[in-house]
Amino acid sequence: MTDTLKIVSWNINSVRFRIEIVEQFLREVAPDILCLQETKVIDGDFPAAPFRALGYDHILLHGQKMHHGVAIISRVPLVEDDRFDWQANREARHIGVRLPNGLRVENVYVPAGGDVPDREVNPKFGQKLDFVERMTRWSEGLSVPTLLVGDFNIAPLECDVWSHKQLLDVVSHTPIEVAALDGLKASNDWVDLGRHFHPDPARLFTWWSYRAKDWLASDRGRRLDHMWATADVAKTAIGHTVFEGCRSWLKPSDHVPIMTEFAL
Amino acid sequence: MTDTLKIVSWNINSVRFRIEIVEQFLREVAPDILCLQETKVIDGDFPAAPFRALGYDHILLHGQKMHHGVAIISRVPLVEDDRFDWQANREARHIGVRLPNGLRVENVYVPAGGDVPDREVNPKFGQKLDFVERMTRWSEGLSVPTLLVGDFNIAPLECDVWSHKQLLDVVSHTPIEVAALDGLKASNDWVDLGRHFHPDPARLFTWWSYRAKDWLASDRGRRLDHMWATADVAKTAIGHTVFEGCRSWLKPSDHVPIMTEFAL
DNA sequence: GGATTGGAGG
DNA sequence: CCTCCAATCC
Numbered sequence: 001m002t003d004t005l006k007i008v009s010w011n012i013n014s015v016r017f018r019i020e021i022v023e024q025f026l027r028e029v030a031p032d033i034l035c036l037q038e039t040k041v042i043d044g045d046f047p048a049a050p051f052r053a054l055g056y057d058h059i060l061l062h063g064q065k066m067h068h069g070v071a072i073i074s075r076v077p078l079v080e081d082d083r084f085d086w087q088a089n090r091e092a093r094h095i096g097v098r099l100p101n102g103l104r105v106e107n108v109y110v111p112a113g114g115d116v117p118d119r120e121v122n123p124k125f126g127q128k129l130d131f132v133e134r135m136t137r138w139s140e141g142l143s144v145p146t147l148l149v150g151d152f153n154i155a156p157l158e159c160d161v162w163s164h165k166q167l168l169d170v171v172s173h174t175p176i177e178v179a180a181l182d183g184l185k186a187s188n189d190w191v192d193l194g195r196h197f198h199p200d201p202a203r204l205f206t207w208w209s210y211r212a213k214d215w216l217a218s219d220r221g222r223r224l225d226h227m228w229a230t231a232d233v234a235k236t237a238i239g240h241t242v243f244e245g246c247r248s249w250l251k252p253s254d255h256v257p258i259m260t261e262f263a264l
Numbered sequence: 265m266t267d268t269l270k271i272v273s274w275n276i277n278s279v280r281f282r283i284e285i286v287e288q289f290l291r292e293v294a295p296d297i298l299c300l301q302e303t304k305v306i307d308g309d310f311p312a313a314p315f316r317a318l319g320y321d322h323i324l325l326h327g328q329k330m331h332h333g334v335a336i337i338s339r340v341p342l343v344e345d346d347r348f349d350w351q352a353n354r355e356a357r358h359i360g361v362r363l364p365n366g367l368r369v370e371n372v373y374v375p376a377g378g379d380v381p382d383r384e385v386n387p388k389f390g391q392k393l394d395f396v397e398r399m400t401r402w403s404e405g406l407s408v409p410t411l412l413v414g415d416f417n418i419a420p421l422e423c424d425v426w427s428h429k430q431l432l433d434v435v436s437h438t439p440i441e442v443a444a445l446d447g448l449k450a451s452n453d454w455v456d457l458g459r460h461f462h463p464d465p466a467r468l469f470t471w472w473s474y475r476a477k478d479w480l481a482s483d484r485g486r487r488l489d490h491m492w493a494t495a496d497v498a499k500t501a502i503g504h505t506v507f508e509g510c511r512s513w514l515k516p517s518d519h520v521p522i523m524t525e526f527a528l
Numbered sequence: 529g530g531a532t533t534g535g536a537g538g
Numbered sequence: 539c540c541t542c543c544a545a546t547c548c
Contacts, residue, residue, distance in 0.1 A: 066536090
Protein backbone atom coordinates (compact mmCIF):
# COMPACT_ATOMS: atom_id res chain seq x y z
CA MET A 1 0.00 0.00 0.00
CA THR A 2 1.46 3.32 -1.13
CA ASP A 3 0.72 6.52 0.70
CA THR A 4 -0.79 9.31 -1.34
CA LEU A 5 -1.68 12.93 -0.80
CA LYS A 6 -5.07 14.17 -2.00
CA ILE A 7 -5.50 17.89 -2.55
CA VAL A 8 -8.85 19.44 -3.44
CA SER A 9 -9.81 22.89 -4.73
CA TRP A 10 -13.40 24.12 -4.50
CA ASN A 11 -15.08 27.48 -5.01
CA ILE A 12 -17.71 27.04 -2.33
CA ASN A 13 -19.71 30.29 -2.78
CA SER A 14 -20.14 30.94 0.96
CA VAL A 15 -18.65 28.37 3.29
CA ARG A 16 -21.22 29.17 5.97
CA PHE A 17 -24.20 28.71 3.70
CA ARG A 18 -22.80 25.46 2.34
CA ILE A 19 -21.08 23.95 5.35
CA GLU A 20 -23.26 20.79 5.19
CA ILE A 21 -22.14 19.84 1.68
CA VAL A 22 -18.54 20.56 2.58
CA GLU A 23 -18.82 18.15 5.49
CA GLN A 24 -20.50 15.56 3.28
CA PHE A 25 -17.72 15.89 0.72
CA LEU A 26 -14.98 15.54 3.34
CA ARG A 27 -16.65 12.46 4.78
CA GLU A 28 -17.02 10.85 1.36
CA VAL A 29 -13.71 11.80 -0.27
CA ALA A 30 -11.48 12.45 2.73
CA PRO A 31 -8.84 14.56 1.01
CA ASP A 32 -5.78 15.59 2.96
CA ILE A 33 -5.95 19.24 2.02
CA LEU A 34 -8.95 21.35 0.98
CA CYS A 35 -8.45 24.70 -0.72
CA LEU A 36 -11.57 26.86 -0.71
CA GLN A 37 -12.40 30.03 -2.62
CA GLU A 38 -15.24 32.49 -2.12
CA THR A 39 -15.63 31.65 1.53
CA LYS A 40 -17.38 35.05 1.96
CA VAL A 41 -16.67 35.31 5.64
CA ILE A 42 -14.34 37.19 7.94
CA ASP A 43 -11.84 34.98 9.74
CA GLY A 44 -13.56 35.41 13.09
CA ASP A 45 -16.80 33.96 11.75
CA PHE A 46 -15.26 31.04 9.83
CA PRO A 47 -17.02 27.79 10.84
CA ALA A 48 -13.91 25.98 12.02
CA ALA A 49 -15.60 23.50 14.37
CA PRO A 50 -17.10 21.21 11.70
CA PHE A 51 -13.67 20.89 10.07
CA ARG A 52 -11.95 20.11 13.34
CA ALA A 53 -14.61 17.53 14.12
CA LEU A 54 -13.61 15.74 10.93
CA GLY A 55 -9.94 15.75 11.80
CA TYR A 56 -8.91 18.85 9.87
CA ASP A 57 -6.96 20.59 12.60
CA HIS A 58 -4.94 22.94 10.42
CA ILE A 59 -7.09 25.81 9.23
CA LEU A 60 -5.53 28.82 7.58
CA LEU A 61 -7.70 31.72 6.57
CA HIS A 62 -7.62 34.81 4.45
CA GLY A 63 -11.16 36.05 4.55
CA GLN A 64 -13.00 39.30 4.25
CA LYS A 65 -16.53 40.50 4.72
CA MET A 66 -19.07 39.72 2.01
CA HIS A 67 -16.83 38.96 -0.97
CA HIS A 68 -13.95 36.72 -1.99
CA GLY A 69 -12.08 34.98 0.80
CA VAL A 70 -9.88 31.87 0.59
CA ALA A 71 -8.90 29.15 3.03
CA ILE A 72 -6.66 26.11 3.29
CA ILE A 73 -7.87 23.31 5.52
CA SER A 74 -5.64 20.34 6.17
CA ARG A 75 -5.26 17.24 8.22
CA VAL A 76 -1.52 17.24 7.60
CA PRO A 77 0.64 19.86 9.29
CA LEU A 78 1.48 23.06 7.44
CA VAL A 79 4.77 24.73 8.19
CA GLU A 80 4.49 28.18 6.65
CA ASP A 81 1.80 30.35 5.20
CA ASP A 82 1.50 33.53 3.16
CA ARG A 83 -1.20 35.85 1.97
CA PHE A 84 -0.33 37.80 -1.15
CA ASP A 85 -2.05 41.00 -2.17
CA TRP A 86 -0.77 41.32 -5.70
CA GLN A 87 -2.96 44.28 -6.52
CA ALA A 88 -2.51 45.93 -3.12
CA ASN A 89 -6.25 46.43 -2.87
CA ARG A 90 -6.81 44.30 0.23
CA GLU A 91 -9.02 41.83 -1.58
CA ALA A 92 -8.64 38.36 -0.03
CA ARG A 93 -7.72 36.33 -3.09
CA HIS A 94 -4.65 34.30 -2.11
CA ILE A 95 -3.39 32.06 0.62
CA GLY A 96 -0.34 29.82 0.35
CA VAL A 97 1.21 27.17 2.56
CA ARG A 98 4.27 24.99 2.66
CA LEU A 99 4.02 21.32 3.55
CA PRO A 100 6.66 19.54 5.65
CA ASN A 101 7.99 17.87 2.48
CA GLY A 102 8.65 21.30 0.96
CA LEU A 103 5.73 21.42 -1.46
CA ARG A 104 4.09 24.82 -1.68
CA VAL A 105 0.35 24.98 -2.24
CA GLU A 106 -0.89 28.32 -3.57
CA ASN A 107 -4.63 28.89 -3.50
CA VAL A 108 -5.97 31.71 -5.67
CA TYR A 109 -9.31 33.30 -6.51
CA VAL A 110 -8.92 35.29 -9.73
CA PRO A 111 -11.41 38.19 -10.18
CA ALA A 112 -14.49 37.26 -12.19
CA GLY A 113 -14.10 40.27 -14.45
CA GLY A 114 -17.65 41.61 -14.81
CA ASP A 115 -19.88 41.23 -17.84
CA VAL A 116 -18.37 43.25 -20.65
CA PRO A 117 -15.03 42.04 -22.05
CA ASP A 118 -13.60 45.51 -22.56
CA ARG A 119 -10.95 47.15 -20.34
CA GLU A 120 -12.24 50.61 -21.20
CA VAL A 121 -15.93 50.28 -20.43
CA ASN A 122 -15.60 47.67 -17.69
CA PRO A 123 -12.91 48.30 -15.09
CA LYS A 124 -13.47 44.88 -13.56
CA PHE A 125 -12.31 43.26 -16.78
CA GLY A 126 -9.16 45.35 -16.60
CA GLN A 127 -8.65 44.33 -13.01
CA LYS A 128 -8.90 40.68 -13.94
CA LEU A 129 -6.27 40.97 -16.66
CA ASP A 130 -4.06 43.00 -14.35
CA PHE A 131 -4.41 40.33 -11.67
CA VAL A 132 -3.25 37.60 -14.03
CA GLU A 133 -0.37 39.79 -15.18
CA ARG A 134 0.77 40.35 -11.61
CA MET A 135 0.48 36.63 -10.92
CA THR A 136 2.66 36.10 -13.98
CA ARG A 137 5.38 38.40 -12.63
CA TRP A 138 5.26 36.45 -9.35
CA SER A 139 5.28 33.08 -11.12
CA GLU A 140 8.35 33.95 -13.18
CA GLY A 141 10.43 34.20 -10.07
CA LEU A 142 9.35 30.92 -8.53
CA SER A 143 11.95 28.26 -8.00
CA VAL A 144 10.33 25.85 -5.57
CA PRO A 145 8.09 22.80 -6.09
CA THR A 146 4.63 24.32 -6.23
CA LEU A 147 1.01 23.40 -6.76
CA LEU A 148 -1.10 26.36 -7.88
CA VAL A 149 -4.82 25.81 -7.50
CA GLY A 150 -8.03 27.74 -7.46
CA ASP A 151 -10.79 29.42 -9.36
CA PHE A 152 -8.95 31.10 -12.23
CA ASN A 153 -12.23 32.24 -13.80
CA ILE A 154 -10.82 31.49 -17.23
CA ALA A 155 -11.57 28.47 -19.44
CA PRO A 156 -8.65 28.43 -21.89
CA LEU A 157 -9.35 25.60 -24.32
CA GLU A 158 -12.17 25.07 -26.78
CA CYS A 159 -13.04 21.87 -24.98
CA ASP A 160 -13.13 23.76 -21.68
CA VAL A 161 -16.51 25.28 -22.57
CA TRP A 162 -19.80 23.96 -23.87
CA SER A 163 -19.55 26.13 -27.02
CA HIS A 164 -16.32 27.76 -28.06
CA LYS A 165 -18.07 29.85 -30.71
CA GLN A 166 -20.84 31.11 -28.47
CA LEU A 167 -18.46 32.01 -25.66
CA LEU A 168 -15.75 33.77 -27.65
CA ASP A 169 -17.11 37.11 -26.52
CA VAL A 170 -18.16 35.99 -23.04
CA VAL A 171 -15.93 36.89 -20.11
CA SER A 172 -13.98 33.74 -19.03
CA HIS A 173 -13.30 32.53 -22.56
CA THR A 174 -12.27 35.63 -24.54
CA PRO A 175 -9.00 35.44 -26.48
CA ILE A 176 -7.44 38.20 -24.40
CA GLU A 177 -8.09 36.34 -21.17
CA VAL A 178 -6.87 33.09 -22.65
CA ALA A 179 -3.70 34.83 -23.84
CA ALA A 180 -3.14 36.22 -20.34
CA LEU A 181 -3.60 32.78 -18.84
CA ASP A 182 -1.29 31.25 -21.42
CA GLY A 183 1.30 33.83 -20.43
CA LEU A 184 0.97 32.83 -16.80
CA LYS A 185 1.25 29.18 -17.71
CA ALA A 186 4.39 29.73 -19.77
CA SER A 187 6.01 31.86 -17.08
CA ASN A 188 6.99 28.81 -15.09
CA ASP A 189 6.21 25.93 -17.42
CA TRP A 190 3.19 25.00 -15.36
CA VAL A 191 1.62 21.63 -16.01
CA ASP A 192 -2.19 21.82 -16.25
CA LEU A 193 -3.07 18.71 -14.28
CA GLY A 194 -6.68 18.64 -15.43
CA ARG A 195 -5.59 18.34 -19.04
CA HIS A 196 -2.60 16.18 -18.14
CA PHE A 197 -5.04 13.49 -17.03
CA HIS A 198 -7.98 14.35 -19.33
CA PRO A 199 -6.31 15.60 -22.49
CA ASP A 200 -7.82 17.84 -25.15
CA PRO A 201 -10.36 17.31 -26.73
CA ALA A 202 -12.13 15.69 -23.77
CA ARG A 203 -15.02 17.64 -22.32
CA LEU A 204 -14.03 18.86 -18.83
CA PHE A 205 -16.14 21.34 -16.89
CA THR A 206 -16.01 22.53 -13.27
CA TRP A 207 -18.75 25.19 -13.27
CA TRP A 208 -22.37 25.40 -14.41
CA SER A 209 -24.39 28.62 -14.04
CA TYR A 210 -27.19 28.77 -11.51
CA ARG A 211 -29.27 30.48 -14.19
CA ALA A 212 -29.78 27.49 -16.43
CA LYS A 213 -33.18 25.95 -15.89
CA ASP A 214 -31.74 22.46 -16.16
CA TRP A 215 -27.98 22.66 -15.84
CA LEU A 216 -27.56 18.89 -16.19
CA ALA A 217 -29.59 18.54 -19.38
CA SER A 218 -28.23 21.65 -21.07
CA ASP A 219 -24.70 20.98 -19.72
CA ARG A 220 -23.52 24.48 -20.50
CA GLY A 221 -20.45 24.16 -18.36
CA ARG A 222 -17.02 25.73 -18.29
CA ARG A 223 -13.68 24.69 -16.80
CA LEU A 224 -12.89 27.66 -14.57
CA ASP A 225 -11.12 25.80 -11.78
CA HIS A 226 -7.61 24.55 -12.20
CA MET A 227 -4.69 22.80 -10.58
CA TRP A 228 -1.29 23.58 -12.03
CA ALA A 229 1.98 22.02 -10.92
CA THR A 230 5.62 22.74 -11.50
CA ALA A 231 7.26 19.98 -13.54
CA ASP A 232 8.82 18.18 -10.57
CA VAL A 233 5.51 18.13 -8.72
CA ALA A 234 3.55 17.07 -11.79
CA LYS A 235 5.68 13.95 -12.03
CA THR A 236 4.32 12.76 -8.69
CA ALA A 237 0.67 13.24 -9.66
CA ILE A 238 -1.18 9.98 -10.14
CA GLY A 239 -4.73 11.08 -10.88
CA HIS A 240 -7.13 13.99 -11.24
CA THR A 241 -10.85 13.95 -10.50
CA VAL A 242 -13.67 16.44 -11.18
CA PHE A 243 -16.58 15.77 -8.84
CA GLU A 244 -19.41 16.69 -11.20
CA GLY A 245 -21.89 14.92 -8.96
CA CYS A 246 -21.59 17.62 -6.33
CA ARG A 247 -23.40 20.02 -8.65
CA SER A 248 -26.56 17.99 -7.96
CA TRP A 249 -26.27 18.00 -4.20
CA LEU A 250 -28.70 19.96 -2.06
CA LYS A 251 -27.92 23.68 -2.08
CA PRO A 252 -24.94 23.23 -4.40
CA SER A 253 -22.19 25.65 -5.26
CA ASP A 254 -22.09 26.54 -8.94
CA HIS A 255 -18.53 25.15 -8.91
CA VAL A 256 -17.64 21.54 -8.16
CA PRO A 257 -14.54 20.33 -6.33
CA ILE A 258 -11.53 19.10 -8.27
CA MET A 259 -8.83 16.87 -6.83
CA THR A 260 -5.33 15.72 -7.66
CA GLU A 261 -3.77 12.73 -5.97
CA PHE A 262 0.00 12.59 -5.51
CA ALA A 263 2.29 9.69 -4.73
CA LEU A 264 4.45 10.30 -1.71
CA MET B 265 -75.45 17.59 17.14
CA THR B 266 -75.55 21.38 16.91
CA ASP B 267 -73.87 23.21 14.05
CA THR B 268 -71.31 25.83 15.02
CA LEU B 269 -69.27 28.47 13.26
CA LYS B 270 -65.59 28.77 14.12
CA ILE B 271 -63.84 32.03 13.32
CA VAL B 272 -60.11 32.52 13.77
CA SER B 273 -57.90 35.62 13.78
CA TRP B 274 -54.13 35.35 13.33
CA ASN B 275 -51.35 37.83 12.69
CA ILE B 276 -49.24 35.57 10.52
CA ASN B 277 -46.21 37.83 9.87
CA SER B 278 -45.88 36.89 6.18
CA VAL B 279 -48.35 34.37 4.85
CA ARG B 280 -45.88 33.20 2.21
CA PHE B 281 -43.08 32.55 4.65
CA ARG B 282 -45.42 30.73 7.02
CA ILE B 283 -47.79 28.94 4.67
CA GLU B 284 -46.85 25.52 6.09
CA ILE B 285 -47.95 26.33 9.63
CA VAL B 286 -51.14 27.91 8.33
CA GLU B 287 -51.93 24.67 6.51
CA GLN B 288 -51.10 22.65 9.59
CA PHE B 289 -53.37 24.83 11.70
CA LEU B 290 -56.26 24.55 9.25
CA ARG B 291 -55.88 20.79 9.11
CA GLU B 292 -55.84 20.48 12.89
CA VAL B 293 -58.46 23.05 13.88
CA ALA B 294 -60.56 23.31 10.73
CA PRO B 295 -62.14 26.70 11.41
CA ASP B 296 -64.82 27.97 9.03
CA ILE B 297 -63.30 31.39 8.60
CA LEU B 298 -59.71 32.55 8.97
CA CYS B 299 -58.85 36.23 9.31
CA LEU B 300 -55.18 36.99 8.71
CA GLN B 301 -53.16 40.13 9.39
CA GLU B 302 -49.69 41.07 8.20
CA THR B 303 -49.88 38.90 5.12
CA LYS B 304 -47.10 41.05 3.61
CA VAL B 305 -47.98 40.20 0.04
CA ILE B 306 -49.66 41.82 -2.93
CA ASP B 307 -52.91 40.16 -3.95
CA GLY B 308 -51.41 38.73 -7.13
CA ASP B 309 -48.79 36.81 -5.16
CA PHE B 310 -51.08 35.52 -2.41
CA PRO B 311 -50.65 31.73 -2.05
CA ALA B 312 -54.30 30.82 -2.68
CA ALA B 313 -53.77 27.25 -3.88
CA PRO B 314 -52.96 25.70 -0.49
CA PHE B 315 -56.14 27.21 0.96
CA ARG B 316 -58.29 25.96 -1.92
CA ALA B 317 -56.77 22.52 -1.54
CA LEU B 318 -58.06 22.46 2.03
CA GLY B 319 -61.58 23.47 1.00
CA TYR B 320 -61.29 27.19 1.60
CA ASP B 321 -62.71 28.42 -1.69
CA HIS B 322 -63.60 31.95 -0.62
CA ILE B 323 -60.51 34.10 -0.43
CA LEU B 324 -60.79 37.84 -0.07
CA LEU B 325 -57.68 39.93 -0.06
CA HIS B 326 -56.51 43.41 0.78
CA GLY B 327 -52.79 43.19 0.45
CA GLN B 328 -49.90 45.45 -0.36
CA LYS B 329 -46.24 45.08 -1.01
CA MET B 330 -43.93 44.45 1.95
CA HIS B 331 -46.04 45.70 4.87
CA HIS B 332 -49.42 45.14 6.46
CA GLY B 333 -52.00 43.27 4.38
CA VAL B 334 -55.12 41.45 5.58
CA ALA B 335 -57.18 38.56 4.24
CA ILE B 336 -60.35 36.64 4.97
CA ILE B 337 -60.36 32.99 3.98
CA SER B 338 -63.54 30.97 4.31
CA ARG B 339 -65.11 27.68 3.50
CA VAL B 340 -68.57 29.22 3.88
CA PRO B 341 -69.81 31.66 1.22
CA LEU B 342 -69.31 35.36 1.74
CA VAL B 343 -71.86 37.71 0.25
CA GLU B 344 -70.29 41.13 0.45
CA ASP B 345 -66.90 42.59 1.16
CA ASP B 346 -65.36 45.96 1.92
CA ARG B 347 -61.95 47.44 2.36
CA PHE B 348 -61.84 50.55 4.49
CA ASP B 349 -59.04 53.08 4.37
CA TRP B 350 -59.86 55.05 7.47
CA GLN B 351 -56.74 57.15 7.30
CA ALA B 352 -56.85 57.53 3.51
CA ASN B 353 -53.20 56.55 3.31
CA ARG B 354 -53.65 53.40 1.23
CA GLU B 355 -52.31 51.14 3.93
CA ALA B 356 -53.99 47.72 3.73
CA ARG B 357 -55.29 47.39 7.27
CA HIS B 358 -58.93 46.36 6.91
CA ILE B 359 -61.11 43.88 5.10
CA GLY B 360 -64.72 43.12 5.98
CA VAL B 361 -67.27 40.57 4.79
CA ARG B 362 -70.91 39.73 5.32
CA LEU B 363 -72.01 36.15 5.83
CA PRO B 364 -75.24 34.80 4.37
CA ASN B 365 -76.83 34.96 7.85
CA GLY B 366 -76.14 38.69 7.98
CA LEU B 367 -73.19 38.64 10.36
CA ARG B 368 -70.46 41.07 9.43
CA VAL B 369 -66.86 40.10 10.11
CA GLU B 370 -64.45 43.04 10.21
CA ASN B 371 -60.75 42.18 10.16
CA VAL B 372 -58.36 44.93 11.24
CA TYR B 373 -54.63 45.44 11.64
CA VAL B 374 -54.02 48.45 13.89
CA PRO B 375 -50.66 50.24 13.41
CA ALA B 376 -47.94 49.09 15.80
CA GLY B 377 -47.10 52.65 16.79
CA GLY B 378 -43.31 52.71 16.85
CA ASP B 379 -41.13 52.66 19.93
CA VAL B 380 -41.63 55.95 21.75
CA PRO B 381 -45.07 56.57 23.28
CA ASP B 382 -45.16 60.27 22.41
CA ARG B 383 -47.22 61.82 19.61
CA GLU B 384 -44.74 64.67 19.23
CA VAL B 385 -41.47 62.81 18.88
CA ASN B 386 -42.89 59.67 17.23
CA PRO B 387 -45.38 60.23 14.41
CA LYS B 388 -46.16 56.52 14.28
CA PHE B 389 -47.56 56.69 17.77
CA GLY B 390 -49.81 59.54 16.67
CA GLN B 391 -50.91 57.55 13.64
CA LYS B 392 -51.86 54.63 15.85
CA LEU B 393 -54.03 56.78 18.13
CA ASP B 394 -55.57 58.49 15.10
CA PHE B 395 -56.35 55.10 13.59
CA VAL B 396 -58.20 53.97 16.72
CA GLU B 397 -60.06 57.29 16.83
CA ARG B 398 -61.20 56.89 13.23
CA MET B 399 -62.28 53.33 13.95
CA THR B 400 -64.26 54.74 16.86
CA ARG B 401 -66.11 57.21 14.61
CA TRP B 402 -66.92 54.31 12.27
CA SER B 403 -67.97 52.02 15.12
CA GLU B 404 -70.39 54.60 16.55
CA GLY B 405 -72.48 54.42 13.44
CA LEU B 406 -72.72 50.65 13.25
CA SER B 407 -76.14 49.06 13.57
CA VAL B 408 -75.65 45.52 12.30
CA PRO B 409 -74.55 42.31 14.03
CA THR B 410 -70.79 42.46 13.82
CA LEU B 411 -67.68 40.60 14.85
CA LEU B 412 -64.59 42.81 14.95
CA VAL B 413 -61.34 40.90 15.01
CA GLY B 414 -57.67 41.42 14.46
CA ASP B 415 -54.35 42.58 15.77
CA PHE B 416 -55.26 45.71 17.72
CA ASN B 417 -51.69 46.10 18.96
CA ILE B 418 -53.01 47.19 22.36
CA ALA B 419 -53.19 45.10 25.53
CA PRO B 420 -55.75 46.97 27.65
CA LEU B 421 -55.90 45.15 31.00
CA GLU B 422 -53.26 44.60 33.63
CA CYS B 423 -53.69 40.87 33.18
CA ASP B 424 -53.21 41.28 29.41
CA VAL B 425 -49.46 41.73 29.90
CA TRP B 426 -46.74 39.91 31.78
CA SER B 427 -45.98 42.99 33.92
CA HIS B 428 -48.34 45.91 34.10
CA LYS B 429 -45.79 48.06 35.91
CA GLN B 430 -42.93 47.37 33.55
CA LEU B 431 -45.07 47.98 30.47
CA LEU B 432 -46.83 51.18 31.52
CA ASP B 433 -44.49 53.18 29.33
CA VAL B 434 -44.17 50.60 26.57
CA VAL B 435 -46.15 51.09 23.39
CA SER B 436 -49.13 48.68 23.40
CA HIS B 437 -49.93 49.12 27.08
CA THR B 438 -49.68 52.88 27.75
CA PRO B 439 -52.65 54.56 29.44
CA ILE B 440 -53.31 56.77 26.40
CA GLU B 441 -53.58 53.76 24.09
CA VAL B 442 -55.73 51.89 26.58
CA ALA B 443 -58.00 54.93 26.87
CA ALA B 444 -58.32 55.09 23.09
CA LEU B 445 -59.18 51.40 22.94
CA ASP B 446 -61.69 51.83 25.77
CA GLY B 447 -63.29 54.62 23.76
CA LEU B 448 -63.59 52.33 20.76
CA LYS B 449 -65.05 49.60 22.92
CA ALA B 450 -67.65 51.92 24.46
CA SER B 451 -68.62 53.36 21.09
CA ASN B 452 -70.76 50.36 20.28
CA ASP B 453 -70.84 48.42 23.54
CA TRP B 454 -68.51 45.84 22.12
CA VAL B 455 -68.16 42.59 24.05
CA ASP B 456 -64.53 41.51 24.44
CA LEU B 457 -64.94 37.80 23.78
CA GLY B 458 -61.51 36.88 25.08
CA ARG B 459 -62.33 38.31 28.48
CA HIS B 460 -65.94 37.15 28.26
CA PHE B 461 -64.68 33.58 28.35
CA HIS B 462 -61.45 34.10 30.33
CA PRO B 463 -62.32 36.91 32.72
CA ASP B 464 -59.95 39.25 34.48
CA PRO B 465 -57.64 38.49 36.27
CA ALA B 466 -56.80 35.40 34.22
CA ARG B 467 -53.51 35.55 32.33
CA LEU B 468 -54.29 35.70 28.61
CA PHE B 469 -51.60 36.42 26.01
CA THR B 470 -51.57 36.19 22.21
CA TRP B 471 -48.11 37.51 21.42
CA TRP B 472 -44.56 36.83 22.59
CA SER B 473 -41.57 38.74 21.21
CA TYR B 474 -39.09 36.98 18.98
CA ARG B 475 -36.33 38.66 20.96
CA ALA B 476 -36.73 36.71 24.18
CA LYS B 477 -34.14 33.95 24.43
CA ASP B 478 -36.72 31.56 25.85
CA TRP B 479 -40.17 32.99 25.23
CA LEU B 480 -41.87 30.01 26.92
CA ALA B 481 -39.83 30.13 30.13
CA SER B 482 -39.88 33.92 30.51
CA ASP B 483 -43.52 34.11 29.28
CA ARG B 484 -43.35 37.83 28.67
CA GLY B 485 -46.49 37.85 26.62
CA ARG B 486 -49.14 40.42 25.76
CA ARG B 487 -52.75 40.14 24.58
CA LEU B 488 -52.61 42.19 21.39
CA ASP B 489 -55.12 40.20 19.35
CA HIS B 490 -58.81 40.51 20.00
CA MET B 491 -62.29 39.43 18.96
CA TRP B 492 -65.06 41.83 19.83
CA ALA B 493 -68.77 41.24 19.16
CA THR B 494 -71.89 43.35 19.24
CA ALA B 495 -74.22 42.26 22.03
CA ASP B 496 -76.51 40.18 19.81
CA VAL B 497 -73.58 38.31 18.31
CA ALA B 498 -71.87 37.82 21.67
CA LYS B 499 -74.95 35.95 22.89
CA THR B 500 -74.35 33.24 20.30
CA ALA B 501 -70.68 32.73 21.25
CA ILE B 502 -70.06 29.44 23.00
CA GLY B 503 -66.31 29.39 23.46
CA HIS B 504 -63.03 31.20 22.91
CA THR B 505 -59.61 29.60 22.44
CA VAL B 506 -56.07 30.99 22.33
CA PHE B 507 -53.76 28.55 20.58
CA GLU B 508 -50.61 29.21 22.59
CA GLY B 509 -49.09 26.00 21.31
CA CYS B 510 -48.62 27.51 17.85
CA ARG B 511 -45.93 29.77 19.26
CA SER B 512 -43.74 26.64 19.54
CA TRP B 513 -44.27 25.42 16.02
CA LEU B 514 -41.49 25.49 13.45
CA LYS B 515 -40.90 28.99 12.06
CA PRO B 516 -43.68 30.48 14.22
CA SER B 517 -45.34 33.85 13.99
CA ASP B 518 -44.82 35.98 17.09
CA HIS B 519 -48.64 36.02 17.36
CA VAL B 520 -50.79 32.93 17.92
CA PRO B 521 -54.25 32.32 16.47
CA ILE B 522 -57.34 33.00 18.56
CA MET B 523 -60.76 31.52 17.86
CA THR B 524 -64.38 32.04 18.87
CA GLU B 525 -67.00 29.39 18.27
CA PHE B 526 -70.60 30.44 17.67
CA ALA B 527 -73.82 28.46 17.84
CA LEU B 528 -75.86 28.68 14.69
C1' DG C 529 -35.22 38.18 16.57
C1' DG C 530 -37.33 37.82 12.25
C1' DA C 531 -39.30 39.37 7.75
C1' DT C 532 -39.16 42.31 3.44
C1' DT C 533 -36.87 44.86 -0.32
C1' DG C 534 -33.26 46.46 -3.15
C1' DG C 535 -28.62 46.46 -5.01
C1' DA C 536 -24.01 44.54 -5.73
C1' DG C 537 -21.55 40.86 -7.24
C1' DG C 538 -21.24 36.28 -9.12
C1' DC D 539 -30.35 31.95 -10.22
C1' DC D 540 -28.16 32.68 -5.82
C1' DT D 541 -25.64 35.03 -1.85
C1' DC D 542 -24.68 38.85 1.08
C1' DC D 543 -25.62 43.21 3.03
C1' DA D 544 -27.97 47.56 4.45
C1' DA D 545 -32.27 49.64 5.63
C1' DT D 546 -36.88 49.42 7.43
C1' DC D 547 -40.45 47.69 10.27
C1' DC D 548 -42.58 44.96 13.80
